[in-house]
Amino acid sequence: MKPVIIRSFEDFEKYNGQEIGTSEYFTITQNQINLFADATHDHQWIHTDPERAKVEGAFGNTIAHGYLTLSIVPHLWEQIVQVTNLKMMINYGIENLRFAQAVTVDSEVRLHAKLRNVANLRGTVKAEVEVKLEIKDQRKPAFAGVLIFLYHFED
Template sequence: MKIFNGFDDIKAAVGKEIGASEWVEITQDRINRFAEATCDEQWIHVDQERAKRELPGGRTIAHGLLSLSLAPMFIRSVMGLKGLRNTLNYGADRIRYLSPVPAGSRIRGRITIAEAEDVPPEGLRVNYHMVIEIEGGQRPACVAELIALHYR
């Protein structure tokens, strides 16, 4: 894990990869709970029998938003920032889902600091470039730019 001592350290890291998180298994149970929480129970996510018959690979696939929702965990697992009062999720840009994530797959987030800019009062807006990789996959599951406001 990379620990930054302050905002100047973050700004000095713009354009640099911070690291990759540990692998996280996307179980059918996790997919089902996400489907229930979001009311998105489309069969490609939750109907294992139909997926065996009709989907390439014969497995259900995770919601793209499920993969993206793990972003805060991925970021926190590769970096820390000393002296923070709080952090707010400011949004996301340029989200693309490039490959489906079959149930039972493992994914991780690879994080790069894309931009960092001071914002009053006592804040720093950071754009994190995140690539969600699928273990053994040829293409990423998702690429996105996530925006956080850090306050000291």
């Protein structure tokens, strides 16, 4: 799937209230989990100790940190939408985020996005995007919520 190209508020407005798309699947590896644990100083065994997680854990294996799954959103979002003609983009907020299901190591996930609302605030475009991180072959998503971005276009 080719990403949607957005160059202006008017381009965003065409997708207001609509599904925008879904990213490719992305595999969460133990190496990524370990690197995230190092970066955040969160070395809880359910993330970093595969042997203990298999024996004592509730999921039969290690799981990704919830915030690790959230942190891959920019990578997956760029597969859905490429915003060009930008001065700057700001992550403005997250509303109603719920981690619904653990992501076990080596799971494949993908981002699904719908543009809930877009507004032009005196030249700054505020985009509210409903997202869910789907886990391949699972009914429940890893998380769902609304991401809010501010886009400052060149023109």
